[in-house]
Amino acid sequence: MTTSHTLDVPGARLYYEVRGSGPVLVAMGSPMNAAAFAPLADALAADHTVVTLDPRGISGSRLEDPGQESTPDLRADDVTAILDAIGAADADVFGSSGGAVTGLALVTRHPDRVRTLVAHEPPLLELLPDAAERHAATEANIEVFHRDGPGAAWATFMVNAGFDLSGEDGGGPVAPDYEPSEEDLANTARFFAHELRGTTRYVPDLAALRAARVVVGVGAASGGLLTVRTSVALAELLGSDPVEFPGDHGGFTDVPVEFAERLRKVLAG
Numbered sequence: 001m002t003t004s005h006t007l008d009v010p011g012a013r014l015y016y017e018v019r020g021s022g023p024v025l026v027a028m029g030s031p032m033n034a035a036a037f038a039p040l041a042d043a044l045a046a047d048h049t050v051v052t053l054d055p056r057g058i059s060g061s062r063l064e065d066p067g068q069e070s071t072p073d074l075r076a077d078d079v080t081a082i083l084d085a086i087g088a089a090d091a092d093v094f095g096s097s098g099g100a101v102t103g104l105a106l107v108t109r110h111p112d113r114v115r116t117l118v119a120h121e122p123p124l125l126e127l128l129p130d131a132a133e134r135h136a137a138t139e140a141n142i143e144v145f146h147r148d149g150p151g152a153a154w155a156t157f158m159v160n161a162g163f164d165l166s167g168e169d170g171g172g173p174v175a176p177d178y179e180p181s182e183e184d185l186a187n188t189a190r191f192f193a194h195e196l197r198g199t200t201r202y203v204p205d206l207a208a209l210r211a212a213r214v215v216v217g218v219g220a221a222s223g224g225l226l227t228v229r230t231s232v233a234l235a236e237l238l239g240s241d242p243v244e245f246p247g248d249h250g251g252f253t254d255v256p257v258e259f260a261e262r263l264r265k266v267l268a269g
Contacts, residue, residue, distance in 0.1 A: 015060030020045025030098030043260035
């Protein structure tokens with residue numbers, strides 16, 4: 001059974017879901033919402049209490065100030081507030097993409113609340129030797145959003161991230177007849193205008209991360225994605241090797257059962 005909840009925190013009302021029973025596991029993204037993690041959460045609910053959430057400003061998590069910038073630190077504090085609300089002293093945490101960056105901030109700001117963090121393909125551009133060039137591409141991508149709209153912005157984003165948009169039919173990874181909902185458009189605006197910059201410019205506290213159990217994950221099929229480069233860079237700085245997970249950057253949605261089994265093994269150590 002899945003239960004839905006809201007929680008008032010400074011500046012926002014957060015939406016989150018809880019399912020299953022057992023040790024608490026938070027599964028999160030950014031800008032990905034709770035719905036994106038539902039298949040994985042369902043696959044884990046037999047032996048975990050799984051918490052999924054909409055990051056502030058995304059989907060059901062409403063802001064008092066729609067222009068507020070979304071930072072990993074702020075999102076990490078939101079996760080801690082949710083753990084308080086469900087009475088969890090600590091939790092295992094799985095974060096993917098921007099959610100992995102949130103997890104890194106969570107370990108840094110609230111180390112006693114995280115047993116193990118699995119950071120799946122965090123886009124930490126600051127760790128790359130060509131960081132300046134990558135930041136410039138991100139700023140240009142944000143300008144594309146403001147000038148040309150969400151479709152052009154997502155196309156630019158996917159190219160910058162290393163996705164192959166050619167496809168046999170030339171349509172790329174998104175169906176040609178896909179029509180975004182009002183929620184999709186609002187989430188896109190939130191991401192490009194207020195979230196992308198703060199997430200990709202995050203500088204991890206390596207000392208804090210080395211003092212915790214942090215596992216860096218990469219998708220077996222992620223190939224030449226930019227997030228593979230950033231993940232490898234982070235793992236090297238932490239003195240570890242990246243752990244391979246099924247699928248690509250979104251493997252937790254594409255192959256959730258296999259992904260859940262791999263996650264269980266990683267959490268078990």
